[in-house]
């Protein structure tokens with residue numbers, strides 16, 4: 001096994017053997033939802049949180065009973081074990097299945113349920129110390145960004161644009177100038193020692209990593225405010241007491257050192273970010289049954 005294996009509607013197959021109907025509504029209409037779960041040392045990270053969000057996404061698109069015959073809490077660990085996957089991720093997708101192409105729901109949908117494993121390298125500590133750059137873009141997505149929908153065209157276009165601009169990730173901006181989230185990540189600023197992030201509403205995805213960043217901050221006694229902020233606020237404090245970072249399942253947390261070509265904190269990751277990241281890396285290592293990695297943040 002090379003660490004890659006597919007579960008498709010009850011069967012385990014080689015990834016390249018998987019076939020989905022051309023009239024699958026996920027393919028034609030984006031009528032589906034997905035999850036991406038990190039795997040470390042063969043263990044699915046924060047699986048219960050991902051399964052809870054999966055249920056919420058399915059309920060939101062009125063496909064609440066799609067997984068009746070697929071016990072994902074059992075199937076996913078089985079898939080990872082059969083694939084012989086150590087470190088990597090699982091991509092899971094549920095669509096309203098195939099039916100003659102019409103917009104309203106088919107009378108008796110038979111959902112397409114799939115998940116596959118993929119071996120993957122995660123960001124190296126050296127990359128974490130270098131930090132990433134963000135490219136601000138207008139948020140042209142729909143009004144239900146809280147649903148983890150497979151309609152990702154806006155993210156595809158802005159992430160391509162970010163790459164062409166030499167940035168690592170796009171940054172979705174609201175028309176009023178507030179910062180929403182990354183192309184496929186949540187973002188946080190540390191302004192005057194307070195961790196700030198956009199509140200949970202229909203404009204952002206409730207990231208699982210975001211949830212754990214906030215939990216860790218609470219545990220460490222670092223003040224948190226789920227309140228939107230502008231790039232202006234970041235820039236005004238940029239020279240001094242300001243940090244910025246992103247968070248997602250496959251990247252954990254990454255320090256942001258420049259936004260739209262303007263350096264944050266002189267282009268160096270900040271101490272609050274590194275403290276949170278050290279704690280997250282320790283938590284992930286414990287979940288994976290591994291030794292705690294060396295601290296990124298030196299003693300004060």
Ligand SMILES: Cc1ncc(COP(=O)(O)O)c(C=O)c1O
Nearest residue numbers: 184185186205207208209248249
């Ligand atoms: C738009 C968006 N926001 C945030 C996230 C981060 O979510 P999570 O931490 O659950 O991976 C993602 C992940 O793909 C995303 O696509």
